[in-house]
Amino acid sequence: MLASILASGLAVGAVYALIGVTYNTMFSTSRVMSFTAGQLGMLGGVFGSLFLVRLGFPVIPALIATLACCAVVGVVTEILAVRPVLKSLDQHLYVLSTLALALMLQQLTAIEWSTEPQPFPKIFGIGSGVFDEKFWLPIVACAATLIGLEFLYRRTLIGHAFVAIAEDNFAARALGLPERNLRMASYALAAAIGGLAGFAGGQLLLAFVANGPLLNFYGFVPVALGGLGNNRGAVVGGFALGLFQQAANFLVGGIFSSVAVFVMFIIVLLAAPQGLFGSSSARRV
Amino acid sequence: MKADTRNASIAAHESEGSWRTTAMHALPFVTVFGFAAIVPMVTNDYWALIATRAAIYWLLVSGLNLVVGFAGQLAIGYVALLTLGAYTTSVLVSGNVMPLFAAFGVAAVFGAVFGVVVGLPALRLRTFYFAMSTLGFATIVTQIALAWQSVTGGGIGIAGPEFPAPFNTTTGFFYFCLGCAVLGTWMTANVAHSRFGRALIAIRDAEVATESLGISKPRMLVAIFVLAGAFAAFAGGLFATLQTYITPDAFSFDLSVLFFIAILIGGRGSILGPLLGTVILTLLPEFAAPLAAWSTFLYAVLLLAVVLVAPGGIAALLDFKNRRPLQTNRAIIPRPALLPDILSRERAGANIALRGITLSFGAVRAIDGLDLDIAPGRIHGLIGPNGSGKTTTLNVISGYYAPQSGTVSLGGTALEPGRPETRAEHGIARTFQTPRIVGEASVLQNVMVGGTIAGQGTLVESLLALPRHRRDERMLEDAAKLALRVVGLESLAPVRADRLQHSELRFLEIARALMLRPQFLMLDEPAAGLSVDEIARLGELIREISRQGVGVLLVEHHADLIFDICDQITVLNLGRTLAAGTPSEIRQHKEVVSAYLGG
Numbered sequence: 001m002l003a004s005i006l007a008s009g010l011a012v013g014a015v016y017a018l019i020g021v022t023y024n025t026m027f028s029t030s031r032v033m034s035f036t037a038g039q040l041g042m043l044g045g046v047f048g049s050l051f052l053v054r055l056g057f058p059v060i061p062a063l064i065a066t067l068a069c070c071a072v073v074g075v076v077t078e079i080l081a082v083r084p085v086l087k088s089l090d091q092h093l094y095v096l097s098t099l100a101l102a103l104m105l106q107q108l109t110a111i112e113w114s115t116e117p118q119p120f121p122k123i124f125g126i127g128s129g130v131f132d133e134k135f136w137l138p139i140v141a142c143a144a145t146l147i148g149l150e151f152l153y154r155r156t157l158i159g160h161a162f163v164a165i166a167e168d169n170f171a172a173r174a175l176g177l178p179e180r181n182l183r184m185a186s187y188a189l190a191a192a193i194g195g196l197a198g199f200a201g202g203q204l205l206l207a208f209v210a211n212g213p214l215l216n217f218y219g220f221v222p223v224a225l226g227g228l229g230n231n232r233g234a235v236v237g238g239f240a241l242g243l244f245q246q247a248a249n250f251l252v253g254g255i256f257s258s259v260a261v262f263v264m265f266i267i268v269l270l271a272a273p274q275g276l277f278g279s280s281s282a283r284r285v
Numbered sequence: 286m287k288a289d290t291r292n293a294s295i296a297a298h299e300s301e302g303s304w305r306t307t308a309m310h311a312l313p314f315v316t317v318f319g320f321a322a323i324v325p326m327v328t329n330d331y332w333a334l335i336a337t338r339a340a341i342y343w344l345l346v347s348g349l350n351l352v353v354g355f356a357g358q359l360a361i362g363y364v365a366l367l368t369l370g371a372y373t374t375s376v377l378v379s380g381n382v383m384p385l386f387a388a389f390g391v392a393a394v395f396g397a398v399f400g401v402v403v404g405l406p407a408l409r410l411r412t413f414y415f416a417m418s419t420l421g422f423a424t425i426v427t428q429i430a431l432a433w434q435s436v437t438g439g440g441i442g443i444a445g446p447e448f449p450a451p452f453n454t455t456t457g458f459f460y461f462c463l464g465c466a467v468l469g470t471w472m473t474a475n476v477a478h479s480r481f482g483r484a485l486i487a488i489r490d491a492e493v494a495t496e497s498l499g500i501s502k503p504r505m506l507v508a509i510f511v512l513a514g515a516f517a518a519f520a521g522g523l524f525a526t527l528q529t530y531i532t533p534d535a536f537s538f539d540l541s542v543l544f545f546i547a548i549l550i551g552g553r554g555s556i557l558g559p560l561l562g563t564v565i566l567t568l569l570p571e572f573a574a575p576l577a578a579w580s581t582f583l584y585a586v587l588l589l590a591v592v593l594v595a596p597g598g599i600a601a602l603l604d605f606k607n608r609r610p611l612q613t614n615r616a617i618i619p620r621p622a623l624l625p626d627i628l629s630r631e632r633a634g635a636n637i638a639l640r641g642i643t644l645s646f647g648a649v650r651a652i653d654g655l656d657l658d659i660a661p662g663r664i665h666g667l668i669g670p671n672g673s674g675k676t677t678t679l680n681v682i683s684g685y686y687a688p689q690s691g692t693v694s695l696g697g698t699a700l701e702p703g704r705p706e707t708r709a710e711h712g713i714a715r716t717f718q719t720p721r722i723v724g725e726a727s728v729l730q731n732v733m734v735g736g737t738i739a740g741q742g743t744l745v746e747s748l749l750a751l752p753r754h755r756r757d758e759r760m761l762e763d764a765a766k767l768a769l770r771v772v773g774l775e776s777l778a779p780v781r782a783d784r785l786q787h788s789e790l791r792f793l794e795i796a797r798a799l800m801l802r803p804q805f806l807m808l809d810e811p812a813a814g815l816s817v818d819e820i821a822r823l824g825e826l827i828r829e830i831s832r833q834g835v836g837v838l839l840v841e842h843h844a845d846l847i848f849d850i851c852d853q854i855t856v857l858n859l860g861r862t863l864a865a866g867t868p869s870e871i872r873q874h875k876e877v878v879s880a881y882l883g884g
Contacts, residue, residue: 033413084593092412095359096549096592099416103542103585111578213538217421224414255432258425265421269406269414 005246007130011204012218013242014138015041018145018197019219020226020234025149025190026077027229028166029183030086032094035102036077038216040070040191042209043105044198046113049120049207059123066199067192074191077101078184102212110209117210120202134203141200145193146235162186166229218245221265227275236277313557314474317564318467325456333459334527339567340462341523346544346563347469347556348516351509353545354553355482357489358407358506359416362423364541365403366396366514370521371445371531372430372437378446385446389522393515400514401507408503423541430533442532445525462523469516472748474556476512479747479754480733480740480761485509486554487723487734494721497683498801499709499738508744539581543567546588552600554725561599597725607781617792619773619822621829627767628833630802635696636660637713637805637836642681642691644860651677652688653860659805661836664827666847666868668840669857670881675840676718678857679807682838683708683715709738712804716811720790722797724783728774731782731793732765735800739764761800768796772826787814795826806830807838812846824850848872856881 022037047069051062081097124133152159161182164172173179198211205211221241226233244264248257268276321340325333345367352358370392377388403422407415430437437443447453452461476482487495488502495502525531547566551558570580591598639657643650652674659665667675680686682693687703694700701707708715714735722731740761742753769775772792777785785793791811798806808827812820820843828850831837841847847854848868856864856877863881864874871877 081589092357092359093592093596095413095416097589099361100585100589100592103588104582107579107582107585111582213420213424217417217424220417221421224417253432255429258428262421262425266402266405266418269410269418273409 001250003130005243005250007132007135008204009243009246010239011135011138011201011242012246013239014142015197015201015205015215015238016218016222016241017142017235017238018138018193018200019215020222020238021145021149021231022190022194022197023220023223024229024231024234025186025193026074026082029162029179029186030078030082031089031169032082032086032098033220033223033228034077034082034094034098035216036073036081036098036105037190037194038214038219039102039105039212040073040194041198041201041215041219042109042212043070043073044195044200045120045202045205045207045211046109046118046198046209047195048199048202049118050113052121052123053119063199067195070191070195070198071188072191073105074187074189074194075184077191078187082183082187083180102216106209106212109212113207113209115209117206117208120207122203138197138200138204141196142235142238145196146231149231158182158185218261221261223275224265225268225276227277230275230277233275233277237275314470314560317560318463318470321463322460325459330455333455335567335571337455337459337462337527338524339564340459340466341520341527342544342547342567343466343560343563344462344469344523345517345520346547346559347466347473348513349544350548350551350556350559351473351476351482351485352404352513353548354551354555354559355477355485355489356506356509357412357486357553358404359412359545360404360419360513361416361545362403362419362421362538362541363513363517363544364536364538365419365423365426366400366517367521367524367540368426368430368533368536369399370396370518371525371528371536372443372521373518374446374522375443375525375531376436379444385448388446389519392518392522396514396516396518396521397511398514400510400512400517403514404506404510407510408506423538427533427536430536437533440532440534442530445527445529445531446522448526458526462527465519465523470556470560473512475750475754476509476744476747477556478758479742480737480757481505481508481744481747483726483730483734484737486726486730489553490723490725491721493685493705494717494797495734495737496685496705497708497715498735498797499706500734501706512744512748539584542581542584542588546584546591550587550591550598552598555598555600557603558598558600604781606779607784611777611780611784615776617773617789617819617822619792619826620771621826623767623771624829624833627764627771627799628802628830628835632661632804632834633696634661634834637682637838638692638694639678639682640692640694642678642688642693644677644681644686644688650860652681655691655857655860655862657855657862659836659838660853661804662831662834663852664831664837664839664850666839666841666851666854667857668842668844668847668854668881669863672859673857674860675857676809677860679715679809679838679840683713683807709801712801713807714798714801714803714805715807716791716794716798716809718809718813720787720794722782722790722793724781726782727779728782728785728793729762729765729769729778732768732796732800733761735768735797736761736764739800739802764800765796768799771799772796773822788816788819791815792823799830803835805836805838807840809840810842811839812841812843820846 019037019041022040023033026034044066047066051057051065081101085093085097127133153163161177165179165182222234222237225237245257245261248260321336324336349363352360373392373395374388377383378385403419406418431439448458451457484500484505528535543566547562548559551562570577637659639655642652642655644652669675681688684703684705692699695711740757742757747754769778772795774789774792812823824846827837851868854868854871855862864871864877
């Protein structure tokens with residue numbers, strides 16, 4: 001039992017962590033938390049199933065097509081729901097505009113795709129039992145994303161530009177950085193990460209429209225635990241949440257595992273409002 | 286004596302006028318509910334059911350409106366509380382645990398409790414966290430309803446509560462729900478038009494300012510979470526009765542979206558707007574049957590359109606009286622002679638004393654060992670170059686910043702550091718460098734917010750419009766009108782505050798601060814952006830305020846104003862006192878002249 005708790009806990013934890021990273025990546029260049037993050041995870045599964053099953057693509061082209069479609073959704077999010085409300089961040093209009101877009105995505109998927117869970121095929125067929133690919137695939141995707149992001153932020157020029165904008169937007173613009181294009185790029189990147197989460201977790205969560213709001217919440221919990229904008233915190237928080245949830249699931253049953261997660265969420269927020277690993281806060285007066 | 290009779294006659298005249306405005310406010314509601322009341326008489330049962338549903342939704346939305354529309358807290362998952370109420374009443378009634386109305390009472394209590402639990406993150410954290418916690422709650426409540434089969438019947442469901450005669454017919458039940466909706470409207474309107482409603486809007490749009498007025502955000506929010514949760518759960522019980530049989534499917538997230546969007550389409554800070562929004566959104570799928578599957582998509586499109594194009598919603602479209610152009614060449618003529626009427630109170634005669642204050646932001650020492658005394662009845666000027674720590678000092682006194690060392694005390698009692706909401710009760714009022722006002726509220730309402738802590742009545746008294754609530758309202762309105770006459774803005778009282786000029790906002794903030802009947806008044810660059818004439822009148826007003834025994838701390842860059850009216854001046858540089866003394870001493874001070882005054 002311990003092995004299956006560990007396997008499924010780490011696997012869903014990796015998906016939650018990746019959604020958390022999606023939130024953070026969007027947040028870093030725009031100071032906006034977007035409700036589309038969880039929907040992108042859902043879309044990753046849906047697009048994956050669409051390309052792999054319905055259209056019969058091989059794995060690599062299907063993955064690339066999924067990530068590309070998600071990236072487009074990310075760019076649309078930036079243009080439609082984020083850019084117009086950036087002027088008045090303090091009014092929190094972004095909560096409403098991104099929520100509206102997330103609902104549109106969800107409804108569109110429900111009507112054009114299906115409201116029932118659809119199958120997601122095996123990709124490699126390697127491993128069985130607790131070493132089944134549906135368990136290790138999300139973990140590998142999460143590790144690859146983290147290494148990739150670390151490389152991007154530390155070694156590449158565009159990564160340095162992202163960091164500069166996240167650090168100090170005004171100063172970055174004064175240096176002549178193309179802030180708007182970088183923001184769009186970061187939304188595309190974030191969306192691809194969300195899509196990857198859905199694709200890698202597809203066999204676990206299926207291509208199911210109801211995953212959207214679920215991932216929105218469970219992907220946000222690691223962000224709240226780890227602190228806004230803190231990717232390492234989000235990953236640690238994601239795995240902790242996955243393990244906690246699955247342990248509760250096996251030990252006390254499905255009803256109470258979601259209650260346990262919710263209670264933990266509220267308690268952590270009240271005890272450590274800035275997250276367990278800290279985040280930035282703004283000056284008020 | 287003469288003044289008294291004059292005030293009394295004004296009051297009598299106004300109460301007649303206020304009766305008429307109340308009637309004007311009530312007319313649209315009477316029309317809407319009147320139309321609803323004749324629905325069962327002129328149509329069939331089907332439309333009566335639709336109207337019942339609209340009434341139930343509105344009962345929930347009217348409570349939620351205080352959370353979303355007034356307090357600005359983005360609660361997106363209120364279907365969870367509807368579900369909670371529906372299952373609580375169904376389980377209790379169909380299991381014969383208790384009679385129907387007792388079950389509704391229990392449901393309302395549950396709703397209130399969970400309304401607060403879900404709202405807890407809103408008390409300390411950013412908006413997005415609260416939106417998430419309500420979303421999370423909505424997700425898990427449905428899961429629980431599905432999984433907890435022994436109680437909720439799982440996916441098979443459970444029978445809803447049945448009402449006794451005469452409410453067991455379609456029409457009878459409709460009138461019961463309509464009655465609840467009318468009652469809900471009346472109660473939330475009472476709250477909205479009380480000091481609580483104004484404070485909620487101020488928390489939404491000018492949170493920092495509400496702290497300086499002694500308004501406790503957590504207490505306010507908890508109170509309305511209780512109210513909105515109870516309303517929602519009660520509505521849930523009615524919803525279960527209407528459905529006759531409930532399954533988790535009946536409580537899709539789409540319903541949450543409907544409630545939430547009805548408020549935003551209706552317009553924040555309004556009651557009529559969200560009422561119309563609820564009616565429209567409930568009826569929309571009936572008139573566009575082929576689009577029924579797309580209804581949530583349409584709601585979402587509407588939401589995006591409202592946010593991007595018309596943030597004011599229906600209420601802003603109906604706000605005709607604020608479209609009339611204002612007089613363009615209006616002048617602000619304060620009446621300092623009226624100040625004794627508003628500032629008369631017992632004066633303790635104690636000083637505010639700062640001792641050894643230091644405060645660093647990172648490596649920057651904003652204040653570096655500052656001592657300062659502010660005496661009642663004196664004007665103390667605080668000048669210095671940019672970044673010398675003037676506003677920071679003011680923020681330390683008013684509690685926004687906690688200094689790393691040193692104390693702020695008033696007459697020997699230490700003022701709690703980092704607790705701005707405690708200053709108002711000590712009679713310390715302030716204005717802000719950038720005016721912090723509620724743009725969507727009228728000038729009069731903005732000033733009335735300043736007197737929030739002077740009210741005696743509780744929220745429950747306001748909810749039911751009991752005498753103490755009405756007395757508070759009269760007292761606050763009279764005081765606010767007087768304060769507006771003092772600063773010379775009385776002709777703008779009914780105007781939306783965001784239509785005012787910058788200089789008028791500065792005087793508006795002073796009027797709001799006067800509502801606290803302050804012992805001390807701290808002004809942060811009150812003359813910035815004012816014309817020469819206005820600065821002269823401002824100076825006169827400040828001097829008269831200090832003559833009433835109020836200690837004034839004046840942070841200002843206009844050297845003329847400072848040297849004209851101050852009794853005492855402190856010059857700051859790099860967080861330290863460069864010089865202190867009377868205006869004539871400062872004028873002679875070599876370093877000050879060379880570093881700051883020039884010449």
